[in-house]
Amino acid sequence: MQIKIQTTADGSPTLFLPEMDEHYHSINGAIGESKHVYIEAGFKQCRKAEIHVLEMGFGTGLNVLLTALEAKNQKVKVFYTGLEKFPLPPEITDRLNYSETALFQSIHRAEWGKFEPVSPYLHLKKIKTDFKDFNFPDRYDIVYYDAFAPNKQPDAWSPELFGKIFSAMNRGGIITTYCAKGSVRRMMQQAGFTVERMPGPPGKRETLRGKVV
Numbered sequence: 001m002q003i004k005i006q007t008t009a010d011g012s013p014t015l016f017l018p019e020m021d022e023h024y025h026s027i028n029g030a031i032g033e034s035k036h037v038y039i040e041a042g043f044k045q046c047r048k049a050e051i052h053v054l055e056m057g058f059g060t061g062l063n064v065l066l067t068a069l070e071a072k073n074q075k076v077k078v079f080y081t082g083l084e085k086f087p088l089p090p091e092i093t094d095r096l097n098y099s100e101t102a103l104f105q106s107i108h109r110a111e112w113g114k115f116e117p118v119s120p121y122l123h124l125k126k127i128k129t130d131f132k133d134f135n136f137p138d139r140y141d142i143v144y145y146d147a148f149a150p151n152k153q154p155d156a157w158s159p160e161l162f163g164k165i166f167s168a169m170n171r172g173g174i175i176t177t178y179c180a181k182g183s184v185r186r187m188m189q190q191a192g193f194t195v196e197r198m199p200g201p202p203g204k205r206e207t208l209r210g211k212v213v
């Protein structure tokens, strides 16, 4: 599949898949969106000294990078599991110039299938799998739900999948996504989450956040 690198409105890069007509991040700002949706509304809301994060759609590794930087700020220990069916080749990831090049490279060079330290604060386990085949054997405090949009990839958004994730989360846990669709909100509610609409990043009115109460 052809992959193009594009610059978004805040100057940070994202990827575009022409065949699917889909971007990996908001064209209004990739870093801005990731910080707003996942770091501010998700990770920073957890007050534990050790935080277990699950990412649905590891992709470019941008969310891992931003989480590792925030973990260092807060001096908290993070165990981060990223699920990805289509790992990106180094020819692409080497050209994504986010920041912290050494850390970004450790994230991409880390072995798949086991926890590896990529910074003093973050252990990363990348798992090559389809979301639908994964059994969620661990427990998570924070979930970043970053699949392609429901109209482009309907099978990545289902009550069953949200139900499996809900069962794998600790009480007080938070799931956050850029998606604001009513159908997704209802799936999350059906799975057991208490869902709120959150103000969106630039270019987007709302996003969704669910809690395990």
Ligand SMILES: C[S@@+](CC[C@H](N)C(=O)[O-])C[C@H]1O[C@@H](n2cnc3c(N)ncnc32)[C@H](O)[C@@H]1O
Binding pocket: 023, 024, 025, 056, 057, 058, 059, 060, 061, 062, 063, 083, 084, 085, 086, 087, 129, 130, 131, 132, 146, 147, 148, 149, 153, 156
């Ligand atoms: C919107 S992109 C976001 C990626 C990533 N969070 C980032 O910041 O770059 C969605 C990601 O989900 C992955 N993906 C799509 N379908 C999947 C599936 N069924 N199972 C696992 N990963 C999938 C895609 O390959 C892509 O990397």
